Amino acid sequence: MTDRRVVVLVVPGTGTWAPPGRDAEAWRLALAEDTYEVLAALDRVDVAVAVVGADESALESVSALTWPGTPVYAVDAARPVLDAVELAGPAAAVVAVSHDVPDLPGLLIGKLFRSLSTADIAVTPSEDGTVAAIGVRLPTADWVSAAAPTFDTPLAELEAVKPRRHAVGFGPGWHRLRSNADIARLDPGLEGWDATRSLLRHA
Template identity: 45%
Template sequence: MSLPASAPHGPPGTDPGEFRLALLEDTYEVVAGLRLVTPALVLDPPAQPDAEAVTWPGTEIIREATLPGAFAALHRLGSAEAALVAADAPDLPPLLIGKLFRALGDAPAAACQAADGNGLVALAARLPLPGWLAAALAETGLDAPDALARLRAAAPRPGLVPQGPGWHRLRTPADLRRLDPGLEGWENTRALLEGHPLSF
């Protein structure tokens, strides 16, 4: 999973650092709970001991500033497939990550787009990355509003970056209205937001 380039904004009255870590820990728990998936944490900037502290013992910490660098590091660790997940999707259904991995049977990459069409929630890829994908990812990131369009435009033919079901990211206080209190998970975020309205 990968920390977003910009820190998410919680509702007024919440500490931004605590909010960021709550989102990270819940998103990490989603990934770490997947069967047959080994979690890792991608950090940029590289020194974030508070972020490292939310991971399980033995979790690989990857210090990389770019998506191609992160994928390359995961490949060096022995991964033949990997997915980078934005750290501000605490209630992401594990099934959506599973769908991305299944799509890699027919394509070199698969994307989960943000529900508002602004950037990606997750990107899965077979490793090592093909040259066209590595080059495209060097020019974009999960936060880029047109990330999916850029990747598809770089592909040598259509169909190489299929899109799975979308999901939401929590980047602004208004995004909190997307949280479903009846949905299991996101315990840390839920506890931090206790007493705060989920709509603005």
């Protein structure tokens, strides 16, 4: 039995959307770098990075953002979160975090770990109806494996398949950066998200 706790940053293998005038690949990496820095600053957790459907060049580009010794591995695009959890190694619980939350308060990750003392999974809801982070208590419950939740799985879907009332735990909500409208949610007065901030300042 282990009490090890792991946080895994899950990064798309290729660039997705980007604000006008910004390169999609540079934007992907800026978001990933800032979100990784949030996770790397957490106490008493191990940090890893999972890259979805990645080839060697994609793995290398993300590895360049991390501290030495951080595991970086590829995960299947069909089951990115559960693959990330399973490849994290022996642990009591693993929290997978979407790459597009560069200003996420680290305290929200701690709240997910606390929820996993009783819940099978715990989520940080995003304001667009998806989730910013998914925590999984190990060994993974059968219903969680069957549901194979991703960051884009609607909360209603998880609620519909959970086997008992408290099987899904909830932390405070946050916002993901998935469109131009979401950029307005970034608080210029908060420290952090330096790579994202720099990219937004310079077209």
